[in-house]
Amino acid sequence: MAYSPLIQELLDALRCLPGVGPRSAQRIALHLLQRDRGGGERLARALEAAMKRVGRCTQCRLPTEETVCELCRNDKREQSVLCVVESPSDVFALEQATDYGGRYFVLLGRLSPLDGIGPADVGLDELERQLAGGEIREVILAVSPTVEGEATARYVADIAAEQGVSCSRIAHGVPVGGELEFVDSGTLSHAFAGRRSFR
Amino acid sequence: MAYSPLIQELLDALRCLPGVGPRSAQRIALHLLQRDRGGGERLARALEAAMKRVGRCTQCRLPTEETVCELCRNDKREQSVLCVVESPSDVFALEQATDYGGRYFVLLGRLSPLDGIGPADVGLDELERQLAGGEIREVILAVSPTVEGEATARYVADIAAEQGVSCSRIAHGVPVGGELEFVDSGTLSHAFAGRRSFR
Numbered sequence A, B: 001m002a003y004s005p006l007i008q009e010l011l012d013a014l015r016c017l018p019g020v021g022p023r024s025a026q027r028i029a030l031h032l033l034q035r036d037r038g039g040g041e042r043l044a045r046a047l048e049a050a051m052k053r054v055g056r057c058t059q060c061r062l063p064t065e066e067t068v069c070e071l072c073r074n075d076k077r078e079q080s081v082l083c084v085v086e087s088p089s090d091v092f093a094l095e096q097a098t099d100y101g102g103r104y105f106v107l108l109g110r111l112s113p114l115d116g117i118g119p120a121d122v123g124l125d126e127l128e129r130q131l132a133g134g135e136i137r138e139v140i141l142a143v144s145p146t147v148e149g150e151a152t153a154r155y156v157a158d159i160a161a162e163q164g165v166s167c168s169r170i171a172h173g174v175p176v177g178g179e180l181e182f183v184d185s186g187t188l189s190h191a192f193a194g195r196r197s198f199r
């Protein structure tokens, strides 16, 4: 015996969610069908709209459905300082933990030549263009202290030096090998304030 | 600063999934946006179709988009035996663990007069109609050994007795206070085979 075709397709489709196996797919599907159809329909509409219409901010690469994101449009933020992070969630973690008021650049990944992930794949070509533009005077590296993060930091420090842009990196205090987004606010705030020149 | 409207709506909508808080909503949304748009679109379509079109089997109350489910349409199954369970996942657990070949009746809940959940709310009126129909000779109770399950078992045993239908209940071995769907196959198979007359 089997679930009906529409339910089976829902069970299969739920497997695209990170951490969802056959058992939790069943639990989610039955929960929505029996107790929250409205929630399920809302999620369907939200998913469809987001998957089709969300792109990247042309300036900072944050995911957004707008050409330029709200953060980049905010001219009260310091335009000459650029904080380089690996993922959108790092931007939100830094915004919550620090009083940083400059701009961001989101790599959406880490340089990893061994895996065939080169500079252009994580937006480092676009970063280089922005640094060459002359408006940016300082780059703050807030990449994870992992092997790939180190390679990325090295690469950004080099292109910043070529353009005469000063470059600092947030202080250790972030556990080595750890993911930035899972660090508590206090540690992250401390690490950010204690950043040191990096070249 | 905030996520863009479409992303924020996706984060909010994801909260309808059981066990998903703000942090995992963010993780799921960014995963789909950055790595699996196809999966997200497929899930949107599957959710929409299932939420709008899945109803209940008119015979056994299993969720299905068909009027009568595949299991009830299967005339190779013994039509005179009816196994009463609390939830659709119990049907799947029993089908995997046992060689039971009769029909099912899914209550979709448990009798709980203190919470205002009466017989009609869990389909016991429909069950009574089916027992009065004369085709069913045996009812097997596979409800959980919880307080509400006991009340449900008692109720079903009474209406079965009124109609002269024999009634048995799957054996203990299922941990008392436990949920049927989380029991391992071996225990469940044993408990099912060791069912005893219940009146």
Ligand SMILES: [Zn+2]
Residues within 6 Å of the ligand: A057, A058, A059, A060, A061, A062, A068, A069, A070, A071, A072, A073
């Ligand atoms: Zn932006």
Ligand SMILES: [Zn+2]
Residues within 6 Å of the ligand: B057, B058, B059, B060, B061, B062, B068, B069, B070, B071, B072, B073
């Ligand atoms: Zn059915």
